[in-house]
Amino acid sequence: MSLKNQDLNDRSLQLLKTLVERYIHDGQPVGSRVLSKDSELNLSPATIRNVMADLEDLGLIHSPHTSAGRIPTVSGYRLFVDSLLTVKPLDAKDLAQISLGLSETDDPNNMIGAASRLISELTNMAGVVTIPKRETVYLRHIEFLPLSHNRVLVIFVTNEQEVHNKVIHTDKVFSPAELQQAANYLNSLYAGHSLAAVKSALLKDLQQEQERTTQAMLDALKIAKLTFEAGHQKNDYVLSGETNLMGFSELSDRDHLRSLFEAFSHKSDVIHLLDQSMKADGVQIFIGKESGYQAFDQCSLVTSSYSVNDEIVGVLGVIGPTRMAYEKIIPYVDVTAKLLGAALNPKTSTP
Amino acid sequence: MSLKNQDLNDRSLQLLKTLVERYIHDGQPVGSRVLSKDSELNLSPATIRNVMADLEDLGLIHSPHTSAGRIPTVSGYRLFVDSLLTVKPLDAKDLAQISLGLSETDDPNNMIGAASRLISELTNMAGVVTIPKRETVYLRHIEFLPLSHNRVLVIFVTNEQEVHNKVIHTDKVFSPAELQQAANYLNSLYAGHSLAAVKSALLKDLQQEQERTTQAMLDALKIAKLTFEAGHQKNDYVLSGETNLMGFSELSDRDHLRSLFEAFSHKSDVIHLLDQSMKADGVQIFIGKESGYQAFDQCSLVTSSYSVNDEIVGVLGVIGPTRMAYEKIIPYVDVTAKLLGAALNPKTSTP
DNA sequence: ATTAGCACTCTTGATGGATGAGTGCCAATT
DNA sequence: AATTGGCACTCATCCATCAAGAGTGCTAAT
Numbered sequence: 001m002s003l004k005n006q007d008l009n010d011r012s013l014q015l016l017k018t019l020v021e022r023y024i025h026d027g028q029p030v031g032s033r034v035l036s037k038d039s040e041l042n043l044s045p046a047t048i049r050n051v052m053a054d055l056e057d058l059g060l061i062h063s064p065h066t067s068a069g070r071i072p073t074v075s076g077y078r079l080f081v082d083s084l085l086t087v088k089p090l091d092a093k094d095l096a097q098i099s100l101g102l103s104e105t106d107d108p109n110n111m112i113g114a115a116s117r118l119i120s121e122l123t124n125m126a127g128v129v130t131i132p133k134r135e136t137v138y139l140r141h142i143e144f145l146p147l148s149h150n151r152v153l154v155i156f157v158t159n160e161q162e163v164h165n166k167v168i169h170t171d172k173v174f175s176p177a178e179l180q181q182a183a184n185y186l187n188s189l190y191a192g193h194s195l196a197a198v199k200s201a202l203l204k205d206l207q208q209e210q211e212r213t214t215q216a217m218l219d220a221l222k223i224a225k226l227t228f229e230a231g232h233q234k235n236d237y238v239l240s241g242e243t244n245l246m247g248f249s250e251l252s253d254r255d256h257l258r259s260l261f262e263a264f265s266h267k268s269d270v271i272h273l274l275d276q277s278m279k280a281d282g283v284q285i286f287i288g289k290e291s292g293y294q295a296f297d298q299c300s301l302v303t304s305s306y307s308v309n310d311e312i313v314g315v316l317g318v319i320g321p322t323r324m325a326y327e328k329i330i331p332y333v334d335v336t337a338k339l340l341g342a343a344l345n346p347k348t349s350t351p
Numbered sequence: 352m353s354l355k356n357q358d359l360n361d362r363s364l365q366l367l368k369t370l371v372e373r374y375i376h377d378g379q380p381v382g383s384r385v386l387s388k389d390s391e392l393n394l395s396p397a398t399i400r401n402v403m404a405d406l407e408d409l410g411l412i413h414s415p416h417t418s419a420g421r422i423p424t425v426s427g428y429r430l431f432v433d434s435l436l437t438v439k440p441l442d443a444k445d446l447a448q449i450s451l452g453l454s455e456t457d458d459p460n461n462m463i464g465a466a467s468r469l470i471s472e473l474t475n476m477a478g479v480v481t482i483p484k485r486e487t488v489y490l491r492h493i494e495f496l497p498l499s500h501n502r503v504l505v506i507f508v509t510n511e512q513e514v515h516n517k518v519i520h521t522d523k524v525f526s527p528a529e530l531q532q533a534a535n536y537l538n539s540l541y542a543g544h545s546l547a548a549v550k551s552a553l554l555k556d557l558q559q560e561q562e563r564t565t566q567a568m569l570d571a572l573k574i575a576k577l578t579f580e581a582g583h584q585k586n587d588y589v590l591s592g593e594t595n596l597m598g599f600s601e602l603s604d605r606d607h608l609r610s611l612f613e614a615f616s617h618k619s620d621v622i623h624l625l626d627q628s629m630k631a632d633g634v635q636i637f638i639g640k641e642s643g644y645q646a647f648d649q650c651s652l653v654t655s656s657y658s659v660n661d662e663i664v665g666v667l668g669v670i671g672p673t674r675m676a677y678e679k680i681i682p683y684v685d686v687t688a689k690l691l692g693a694a695l696n697p698k699t700s701t702p
Numbered sequence: 703a704t705t706a707g708c709a710c711t712c713t714t715g716a717t718g719g720a721t722g723a724g725t726g727c728c729a730a731t732t
Numbered sequence: 733a734a735t736t737g738g739c740a741c742t743c744a745t746c747c748a749t750c751a752a753g754a755g756t757g758c759t760a761a762t
Contacts, residue, residue: 031755046705049756067712067755106502106518141496145508151457153512157496161504165514167457243616246609258597265594382724395736400725418724418743 008058012051015039016060017084019052020072024323027250031069074288074322077300081285081326090331094122098336102343108132108162113238115316115340120241122332125320130237130274132313132344134159137195137233142186144179144223152179154227158195168226174219182220190224199228235271239264248321251298263295274315277303281312283334288322298322302329304337308344316340359409363402366390367411368435370403371423375674378601380420425639425673428651432636432677441682445473449687453694459483459513464589466667466691471592473683476671481588481625483664483695485510488546488584493537495530495574503530505578509546519577525570533571541575550579586622590615599672602649614646625666628654632663634685639673649673653680655688659695667691 018039022030030038032045032052039048052070055061060076063069072080101118105111112129120127142156150173155165174182189205190198206221242264251257263269273291277284286301296319303317316337318329369390373381381389383396383403390399403421406412411427414420423431452469456462463480471478493507501524506516525533540556541549557572593615602608614620624642628635637652647670654668667688669680 029755033755044705045755046707046757047703050704053757063756065712066710066757067753069755143494143506145492145512147512153508153514155494155506155508155514157504157506161496161498161516161518163504163506163514163516165512167512240616243609243612246605246612252605254597254603258594261594261597265591380724384724396724397726397736397738398734400727401735404726414725416743417726417741418722420724 011041012055013079013084014041015048015051016055016072016076017080019055019061019070020076020080020084023071024325027323029064029069029071034069074290077287077322078290081287081330085327085330087330088327090335094332095335097122098339102339108344111340111343112314113240115336116238116240119316119318119332119336120244122336123318123320123324123329124241124247125244125318125324125329126242127240127316127318128237128270128274129316129340130271130278130314131234132308133233133235134308134313135311139190139193139195139198141191142183142224142227144174144183146174146176146179149173152223154223156227166227168223170223170226172219174223178216178219179223181216182223185217185220186224195228198224202228236267237270237274239270245299245320250321250323253298256295256298259295260299263293269293269295273301274303274317277315277317278305278312281305281307283330285326285330300324300326302326302333304333306337306341306344308341313341313344362392363406364430364435365392366399366402367406367423367427368431370406370412370421371427371431371435374422375676378674380415380422382420385420425641428638428673429641432638432681436678436681438681439678441686445683446686448473449690453690459695462691462694463665464591466687467589467591470667470669470683470687471595473687474669474671474675474680475592475598476595476669476675476680477593478591478667478669479588479621479625480667480691481622481629481665482585483659484584484586485659485664486662490541490544490546490549492542493534493575493578495525495534497525497527497530500524503574505574507578517578519574521574521577523570525574529567529570530574532567533574536568536571537575546579549575553579587618588622588625590621596671601672601674604649607646607649610646611650614644620644620646624652625654625668628666628668629656629663632656632658634681636677636681651675651677653677653684655684657688657692657695659692664692664695 015035019030019035022034022038032048035052036043036045036048052061055076056063056070058075059073060079061070061072064071098118101114102111104114109131112131116127116129118127119129137158140157140159142154145153145155147153147167150170152168152170152174153165154168155163157163190201193201202221202225206218206225242261245251245260246257251260273286273293273296277286281304283302283304285303286296288300289297291299291301298321299319300322301317301319302324303315305312305315307313316333318333320329366386370381370386373385373389383399386403387394387396387399403412406427407414407421409426410424411430412421412423415422449469452465453462455465460482463482467478467480469478470480488509491508491510493505496504496506498504498518501521503519503521503525504516505519506514508514541552544552553572553576557569557576593612596602596611597608602611624637624644624647632655634653634655636654637647639651640648642650642652649672650670651673652668652670653675654666656663656666658664667684669684671680
């Protein structure tokens with residue numbers, strides 16, 4: 001009745017491993033017979049059955065019905081990926097494909113898209129990459145153009161080459177010359193400073209300025225305040241190859257598939273999930289219900305954060321059915337994330 | 352044996368109409384019995400059957416199998432929407448919802464997204480709106496920022512407030528001051544001209560300039576050439592509520608659904624389809640295979656172009672199953688397109 | 703501790719009415 | 733000449749039954 005020895009000896013683990021591998025490979029519940037033949041250990045099906053019963057008691061596998069084989073539970077998968085998995089190194093061809101795919105463009109935005117497409121094509125699942133989000137954003141340049149009435153188009157550039165624009169409503173109507181002057185003033189004052197620094201300086205300057213300087217400068221500061229008061233960092237991601245997910249029979253349930261795609265549209269759930277993996281570096285894995293979101297019950301998410309200049313700026317990942325070839329997917333994600341980080345690294349000047 | 356009178360008398364048309372309406376309403380093939388009760392004309396099922404046989408000979412309806420009722424063919428639907436349909440006017444609540452939804456933002460891009468979302472929510476199908484594409488695009492302002500090496504970030508504004516940016520690779524390395532000077536020069540020369548005019552002027556000026564002016568001006572023109580030589584108008588659309596399509600049993604076929612969503616990702620097919628409706632104004636309808644694209648075999652597309660200042664700039668549409676409530680969808684699309692055009696119209700100054 | 707044997711359970715697929723909806727056609731009716 | 737009632741016929745759908753096969757759990761033997 002009581003479990004023998006340690007609850008999990010090497011043999012049970014070995015069997016769990018081949019069971020998971022086998023199930024991942026052909027998607028059928030695996031029974032004692034096949035497992036007996038598949039495993040190196042020469043054991044009869046009957047013995048295997050005993051071990052399987054133990055594994056089931058531990059909640060690592062379960063059988064969908066009496067006369068079917070066993071399939072891994074979430075805990076089973078977890079144990080598998082954490083300690084049993086033997087990762088396959090990437091072959092040279094794939095590596096070349098990734099570097100090639102990433103080197104096709106200069107524009108960071110296109111590069112994100114390319115990475116997402118690449119990882120989705122390599123894995124035949126859905127690829128997802130978050131838009132880079134830097135801790136410290138430097139203001140590089142700001143510019144104002146008048147629109148009708150009191151509306152002003154603001155264009156500002158952050159970091160190297162990230163262009164943002166928004167429309168603000170000012171208290172009064174400004175002439176083009178006034179706006180030009182304001183931009184010059186603000187550029188001289190704040191260019192090269194971090195956005196956070198600009199915001200706080202702005203508040204301080206606005207108070208002090210009130211007493212000692214010209215109306216024009218005051219106006220400039222007010223406009224700047226309107227510009228920066230709402231956060232401009234878009235929390236967003238690029239998704240590719242969603243349609244690949246329609247090919248997996250395990251996600252066949254119409255409603256499941258629908259809620260999955262709805263989650264992709266709403267974005268917020270996915271973003272929250274990706275944000276979690278942002279903290280850690282290295283590959284992270286959410287298996288099935290571990291994600292905590294209904295829609296992803298039948299899915300696994302393999303992610304890795306990517307870094308530019310040793311700062312983590314985003315996450316790259318793959319979404320697929322729980323039953324995926326983790327030993328291949330993990331290196332794909334790992335390498336692609338690293339290469340993406342490298343490709344995003346602004347080229348250092350070589351004189 | 353021969354068809355009586357005119358091939359299609361009023362009665363057959365009347366019956367076709369109620370048949371289509373009935374089928375659209377509850378999705379079941381409709382038989383002679385129900386049709387007999389449903390239609391105003393007091394005819395026995397037997398008579399109806401004769402008429403139905405005629406309609407089938409004309410290719411307007413067909414039956415999926417011997418003992419089922421009839422369903423409309425593409426031609427049947429076509430005849431229905433072209434001449435039989437009685438369009439339902441929009442009720443006030445929906446109208447209010449549309450205007451409200453469109454008035455929530457200033458930014459044209461957000462407005463396109465809002466329109467797409469609105470039409471998809473109102474119809475419970477997929478909404479699609481093309482990014483406005485004007486015939487004549489005016490250059491308003493241009494600006495250069497140096498990047499590393501010989502790369503330059505170009506920011507230019509067209510029309511009222513459309514901001515574009517791209518990275519170009521110049522022949523030589525420019526200082527910030529040189530770039531500033533070039534921008535000033537180009538702004539004074541070309542601001543306010545149409546992009547087409549700028550492009551041709553550029554070529555001419557480049558030749559003439561070669562003989563008579565400074566190197567700086569020549570450089571400026573060269574940079575401008577790099578900027579404008581590739582088209583920048585993105586041919587794109589915003590899609591919403593795709594997931595609604597998963598709810599329709601007639602699109603149930605996994606592979607059909609998949610190829611539909613793949614078409615959405617590739618975009619090119621959809622764009623081509625939408626471009627076709629761009630030419631006509633008023634509501635256009637593609638039914639089933641009429642679109643010419645495999646993926647849309649089971650779908651209908653109801654579109655209307657929308658205009659700003661009497662110039663057609665884009666298309667708004669709805670994608671759903673062939674069996675949709677055309678009499679409701681058509682006014683939805685019609686009105687939303689008109690209101691979108693109005694909302695996009697730059698506000699005229701009111702002093 | 704391992705294994706052979708065996709009874710048992712449960713899915714899957716095939717088979718075969720029974721039911722009911724709907725048609726097509728023919729002869730009778732108006 | 734158009735309409736209608738009647739009737740035989742065709743199919744899809746539903747449901748029950750049955751056999752085959754896979755896999756288990758338990759027990760007794762090794």
